[in-house]
Amino acid sequence: MTKKVELTLACGDYEIVRALREGQVKPDGIELTILTEMDSTTRHWRFLRNGEFDVAEVSLSSYIAARGRNLPFNAIPVFLHRRFRHGFIFVNSKSGIREPKDLIGRRVGVKNYLVTATLWLRGILESEYGVPHQSIDWFAELDEDVDFTPPAGLKLTRLPDEKSVETMLLDGEIDALLHPDLIDAIVEKDPRVGRLFPDYKQDEIAYYKRTGIFPIMHVMGIRPEIVERHPWVPINLFQALNEAKRLAMQRMENPRVVPLAWYREAWEEQIDILGDDPWAYGLGERNRHNLETVVGYAHQQGLIDREIPLEELFLDVGQGRKRGEKYRV
Numbered sequence: 001m002t003k004k005v006e007l008t009l010a011c012g013d014y015e016i017v018r019a020l021r022e023g024q025v026k027p028d029g030i031e032l033t034i035l036t037e038m039d040s041t042t043r044h045w046r047f048l049r050n051g052e053f054d055v056a057e058v059s060l061s062s063y064i065a066a067r068g069r070n071l072p073f074n075a076i077p078v079f080l081h082r083r084f085r086h087g088f089i090f091v092n093s094k095s096g097i098r099e100p101k102d103l104i105g106r107r108v109g110v111k112n113y114l115v116t117a118t119l120w121l122r123g124i125l126e127s128e129y130g131v132p133h134q135s136i137d138w139f140a141e142l143d144e145d146v147d148f149t150p151p152a153g154l155k156l157t158r159l160p161d162e163k164s165v166e167t168m169l170l171d172g173e174i175d176a177l178l179h180p181d182l183i184d185a186i187v188e189k190d191p192r193v194g195r196l197f198p199d200y201k202q203d204e205i206a207y208y209k210r211t212g213i214f215p216i217m218h219v220m221g222i223r224p225e226i227v228e229r230h231p232w233v234p235i236n237l238f239q240a241l242n243e244a245k246r247l248a249m250q251r252m253e254n255p256r257v258v259p260l261a262w263y264r265e266a267w268e269e270q271i272d273i274l275g276d277d278p279w280a281y282g283l284g285e286r287n288r289h290n291l292e293t294v295v296g297y298a299h300q301q302g303l304i305d306r307e308i309p310l311e312e313l314f315l316d317v318g319q320g321r322k323r324g325e326k327y328r329v
Contacts, residue, residue, distance in 0.1 A: 103125065
């Protein structure tokens, strides 16, 4: 039997990796053990702090910060998680915050400062709405995925273990919260909390039409010793992940697979607004703009001391001009 390279891959349990997880797609020459049970923050920590996995879906902002500190990680341009962010700024209903500029001078919580969702939100607030990130008093609950020293002028307080930013928002100890996920208070319709952008979907559509950006949240990290030992692995992994995504999108076109009454209409709306492949991998023009924007935010906000070129951040997964399955001879 031909011996394959055995690798661990930690990622979310997404439809776009289903074919890989179930074995319908097999990366050439690689035997994968796929781990999907961890929450995102745990996975990012275990990869970036402890190097526990050979390959892992990891926070884009933490990866950028790690590379800015010359930590030993690489990545391939695979983006399993994207999300528009306007709907994830939550405000205390008694804070008097009605528009973005009302955040200036306020106490605002984050789960951790480096998380990609809040990097995007701070950048969007500053570039689109005139809210400087240094004009806010920040309160962070969790340790960072990589060591981070706040730059001069940044007001950042680390909370003690017994404090939760979600509870602090409800109790009025902070005025607003930038969060990567929906918080319980919103799901449960607690009147003490609302959204800064109540009509967030329309704000997100307008943002996309204005900028062409569907924010990238995560990249696919890979330990450099794997690349040194097997330089062909990044390309073969990229191909397999791309094929798994293609099969997922093909399957998801069928409205019968999703128990939502108006699913097909939502699918068609996505195509109308975002185009045929808004989840594209690689460093095409739209993804370059997306990534260069967030690298610029990372530099502006003091996560890195220079704007790192994308060619440094990502391994080359090309096979040469007009080579590959499409051009096979």
